[in-house]
Amino acid sequence: MTAGKTRLKDIAMLAGVSIGTVDRVLHERGEVAAKTKEKVKKILLDTNYSPDITAQVLKSRKTICIASLLPEPSDENAFWKNHPSGMKKAINELDLFRINLYSVTFDMQNEEDFQQKAGEILKLNPNGVMLAPLFKSESVEFCRELSKLNIPYVFVDGFIDSTDYLAFIGEDAYRSGRVAGQLADLVTRRDQKIAIVCIARNIMNVQHLNNRINGFLSYFNKTFSSAERISRISITDPTPVIVENALDMAFAEHPGISTVYMSGSKSFLIASYLEKKGLDNVHLIGYDLLDRNVAYLRSGRIRFLIGQRPEEQTYKAVRKLFDFLSFNRIPEEKEYLPIDIVTSENVDFFLNH
Amino acid sequence: MTAGKTRLKDIAMLAGVSIGTVDRVLHERGEVAAKTKEKVKKILLDTNYSPDITAQVLKSRKTICIASLLPEPSDENAFWKNHPSGMKKAINELDLFRINLYSVTFDMQNEEDFQQKAGEILKLNPNGVMLAPLFKSESVEFCRELSKLNIPYVFVDGFIDSTDYLAFIGEDAYRSGRVAGQLADLVTRRDQKIAIVCIARNIMNVQHLNNRINGFLSYFNKTFSSAERISRISITDPTPVIVENALDMAFAEHPGISTVYMSGSKSFLIASYLEKKGLDNVHLIGYDLLDRNVAYLRSGRIRFLIGQRPEEQTYKAVRKLFDFLSFNRIPEEKEYLPIDIVTSENVDFFLNH
DNA sequence: CTGAAAGCGCTTACAG
DNA sequence: CTGAAAGCGCTTACAG
Numbered sequence: 001m002t003a004g005k006t007r008l009k010d011i012a013m014l015a016g017v018s019i020g021t022v023d024r025v026l027h028e029r030g031e032v033a034a035k036t037k038e039k040v041k042k043i044l045l046d047t048n049y050s051p052d053i054t055a056q057v058l059k060s061r062k063t064i065c066i067a068s069l070l071p072e073p074s075d076e077n078a079f080w081k082n083h084p085s086g087m088k089k090a091i092n093e094l095d096l097f098r099i100n101l102y103s104v105t106f107d108m109q110n111e112e113d114f115q116q117k118a119g120e121i122l123k124l125n126p127n128g129v130m131l132a133p134l135f136k137s138e139s140v141e142f143c144r145e146l147s148k149l150n151i152p153y154v155f156v157d158g159f160i161d162s163t164d165y166l167a168f169i170g171e172d173a174y175r176s177g178r179v180a181g182q183l184a185d186l187v188t189r190r191d192q193k194i195a196i197v198c199i200a201r202n203i204m205n206v207q208h209l210n211n212r213i214n215g216f217l218s219y220f221n222k223t224f225s226s227a228e229r230i231s232r233i234s235i236t237d238p239t240p241v242i243v244e245n246a247l248d249m250a251f252a253e254h255p256g257i258s259t260v261y262m263s264g265s266k267s268f269l270i271a272s273y274l275e276k277k278g279l280d281n282v283h284l285i286g287y288d289l290l291d292r293n294v295a296y297l298r299s300g301r302i303r304f305l306i307g308q309r310p311e312e313q314t315y316k317a318v319r320k321l322f323d324f325l326s327f328n329r330i331p332e333e334k335e336y337l338p339i340d341i342v343t344s345e346n347v348d349f350f351l352n353h
Numbered sequence: 354m355t356a357g358k359t360r361l362k363d364i365a366m367l368a369g370v371s372i373g374t375v376d377r378v379l380h381e382r383g384e385v386a387a388k389t390k391e392k393v394k395k396i397l398l399d400t401n402y403s404p405d406i407t408a409q410v411l412k413s414r415k416t417i418c419i420a421s422l423l424p425e426p427s428d429e430n431a432f433w434k435n436h437p438s439g440m441k442k443a444i445n446e447l448d449l450f451r452i453n454l455y456s457v458t459f460d461m462q463n464e465e466d467f468q469q470k471a472g473e474i475l476k477l478n479p480n481g482v483m484l485a486p487l488f489k490s491e492s493v494e495f496c497r498e499l500s501k502l503n504i505p506y507v508f509v510d511g512f513i514d515s516t517d518y519l520a521f522i523g524e525d526a527y528r529s530g531r532v533a534g535q536l537a538d539l540v541t542r543r544d545q546k547i548a549i550v551c552i553a554r555n556i557m558n559v560q561h562l563n564n565r566i567n568g569f570l571s572y573f574n575k576t577f578s579s580a581e582r583i584s585r586i587s588i589t590d591p592t593p594v595i596v597e598n599a600l601d602m603a604f605a606e607h608p609g610i611s612t613v614y615m616s617g618s619k620s621f622l623i624a625s626y627l628e629k630k631g632l633d634n635v636h637l638i639g640y641d642l643l644d645r646n647v648a649y650l651r652s653g654r655i656r657f658l659i660g661q662r663p664e665e666q667t668y669k670a671v672r673k674l675f676d677f678l679s680f681n682r683i684p685e686e687k688e689y690l691p692i693d694i695v696t697s698e699n700v701d702f703f704l705n706h
Numbered sequence: 707c708t709g710a711a712a713g714c715g716c717t718t719a720c721a722g
Numbered sequence: 723c724t725g726a727a728a729g730c731g732c733t734t735a736c737a738g
Contacts, residue, residue, distance in 0.1 A: 007730095007731055007732085008731065008732065008733095009731080009732095017708075017709085018708065018709045018710075019709090019731090019732085019733095020708070020709060020710080020733090020734090021707090021708060021709075023732075023733065023734090024707095024708090027733090030707095031707060031708080032707070032708085033707060033708085036707085036708085051731080051732070052411070052449075052730085052731050052732070053407075053449035054406075054407040054408075054410045054411040054449055054450075054730090054731080054732090055407075055411050055714090055730075055731035055732040055733090056731080056732060056733080057407045057714090057732095058405070058407040058408050058411055058714050058715065058716090058730090058731085058732075059713080059714050059731080059732050059733050059734085060714085060732085060733065060734095061714065096405075096406035096407055097407075175698065175699070178698045179696065179698040179699045181698075182696055182697070182698045183696075186539065186540060187539060219698070336702065337702070338693075338699065338702035338703055339698075339699040339702055340691075340693070340694075340699075341693075341694040341695075341696070341699065342694075343532065343535055343536075343694070344535070345528065345531045345532040345534075345535045345572070345692075346528070346532045346691065346692040346693075346694065349689065349690070349691035349692055350691055360714095360715060360716085361715065361716065361717095362715080362716095370724075370725085371724065371725045371726075372715090372716085372717095372725090373717090373718090373724070373725060373726080374723090374724060374725075376716075376717065376718090377723095377724090380717090383723095384723055384724080385723070385724085386723060386724085389723085389724085404715080404716070405714085405715050405716070407714090407715080407716090408714070408715035408716040408717090408730090409715080409716060409717080410716095410730090411714090411715085411716075411730050411731065411732090412715080412716050412717050412718085412729080412730050413716085413717065413718095413730085414730065707738105708737105708738085709736105709737090709738085710736095710737085710738105711734105711735095711736090711737100712733105712734090712735090712736100713732100713733090713734090714731105714732090714733090715730105716729100716730090717728105717729090717730090718727105718728090718729090719727095719728090720725105720726095720727090720728100721724105721725090721726085721727100722723105722724085722725085722726105
């Protein structure tokens with residue numbers, strides 16, 4: 001709290017050496033006699049010395065370069081639209097340091113594009129990397145290269161266990177599913193039915209959605225058998241016609257569905273379907289504050305959206321990389337951000353900031 | 354983004370003057386000929402100069418002192434227990450600057466104690482002040498003194514319009530009431546009744562609670578007349594016996610109450626009552642993650658708690674004061690923090706961090 | 707193995 | 723009104 005008043009100079013005086021020598025033991029730059037080293041180390045500890053960071057930064061003036069590799073946001077997948085603002089916020093806060101951000105995006109339908117962009121980043125030789133590991137094998141490969149070059153990397157949104165990542169920041173999918181389960185339970189009468197919808201193409205994504213769905217189901221397991229009450233609808237293509245057909249079939253097969261849990265971020269597709277079919281009494285619970293979702297939340301067509309703070313994910317990723325690179329602070333390995341319950345009444349607070 | 358590479362020295366060269374002169378126009382320290390001033394100013398603008406903060410801090414080494422005046426947390430009012438951790442977090446983040454925090458607490462039942470502690474702070478002559486203006490006239494008086502001494506101050510939790518505050522950080526009470534209303538609506542059948550409880554002694558507090566209650570009522574006004582469905586219970590003393598009697602009367606007078614909205618932070622009192630009386634089917638909605646509230650949330654006795662991020666309030670207050678004092682950044686006048694909807698399933702995320 | 711010195715970019719007296 | 727110089731606390735060659 002009280003910034004250290006002892007300076008290198010004071011340590012040097014106490015030890016009867018020059019500040020150059022103190023600096024050498026401080027940074028373990030060698031070339032110091034064992035005895036002097038011991039003496040200085042002791043005094044360093046006794047005085048609880050901590051360097052003045054402003055002076056360090058002023059002197060060294062090295063520029064830190066952080067690269068990010070995230071999916072290109074699109075209409076098809078607007079979830080990634082807000083991630084850049086978190087990075088910008090972090091950079092702004094750190095503007096007294098020399099820090100550069102090199103943002104790269106890849107086409108999330110295209111493994112090759114990921115590989116190519118990863119290659120670009122490797123060529124740049126940044127000090128640290130943040131990535132969303134959407135494609136497993138390609139990501140593993142990239143991480144291996146980074147490790148080889150001694151470049152630390154942080155995962156955002158998902159993580160791969162077999163790699164040597166510095167940190168992961170994201171959602172606890174299982175628990176977000178449990179939260180959704182609780183909300184679904186709250187709005188669904190015991191004699192009514194619940195449907196779980198899963199729309200997914202790529203495998204990583206499916207894993208994440210499955211975790212959510214397992215969490216969702218786990219909430220009901222405790223109370224009573226869910227088998228008869230909960231049905232699952234899997235759709236492999238988000239094209240509206242295909243979605244419509246799949247839902248038509250499901251609603252025909254399971255009469256009495258009064259709540260739909262959309263495990264991914266495309267609730268607006270379901271909302272649009274329900275509106276079209278006049279299914280006004282069906283509750284809809286989904287994820288992420290995409291513009292189209294928020295519009296349906298406001299109109300009442302979507303009851304709850306669960307937020308996972310995309311800006312905060314990238315904000316924290318940049319901060320953790322920076323703190324590690326500058327001050328050697330080792331972050332917690334995994335940080336799960338709060339699971340926000342968002343309704344039409346509190347959504348505004350989660351949009352601007 | 355890219356930190357400015359032009360230095361005072363460069364400006365001086367371009368203007369054909371010494372860096373001392375540039376510095377004088379930069380900080381408007383006078384003693385500069387009008388012509389030179391103009392010339393330098395133009396170059397400053399053209400080059401988009403921004404000073405190197407590390408060098409500034411290193412040189413000036415002035416210590417900023419921020420004082421806080423908050424209520425002493427107690428069993429009686431545990432809401433204030435978590436505010437200090439937000440201040441600590443801010444101080445830790447700013448540890449490369451010379452910044453001291455002087456925390457003072459007052460007895461929230463005692464106006465005189467507030468005055469005395471305010472006097473202590475004035476004697477200290479800090480650079481900035483953060484306060485919770487629980488007592489109106491005493492706070493106005495204190496603020497007047499601060500203004501006279503040119504000490505900026507930031508309100509936390511509440512604000513007083515007639516004063517000259519730098520910023521306010523807190524809850525939008527009306528809208529938090531609306532959120533509660535929406536949640537109450539969700540769990541209450543149309544043929545069931547809702548009770549609003551208000552326990553308060555001091556007047557500022559009542560104002561805040563009234564704003565919440567008005568927000569709550571406004572949610573129902575739109576849909577249908579609430580007069581017949583919603584009753585209000587006012588209690589002036591949080592002593593369990595008194596609370597019990599008041600609730601006994603209310604439940605007797607309004608049969609069919611199935612949801613209780615507790616407008617203040619003492620939901621645990623209601624929860625305890627409901628448990629004692631075996632009123633297991635009554636939904637309870639309240640505020641703030643006090644230990645005792647959280648325990649009832651976990652057990653299911655409390656359905657929803659609305660959180661107002663106490664740590665973030667003080668964190669932001671310290672940051673805003675610091676940014677203003679150090680870099681002359683003028684903050685937004687009022688910042689309303691997100692209204693968190695907390696249930697037994699997501700509460701953990703809101704506790705640690 | 708160790709010390710003396712220069713310099714990072716700024717601010718602050720001081721001399722003229 | 724203006725400039726030259728010292729110094730904030732550190733790091734980095736360089737000389738010995």
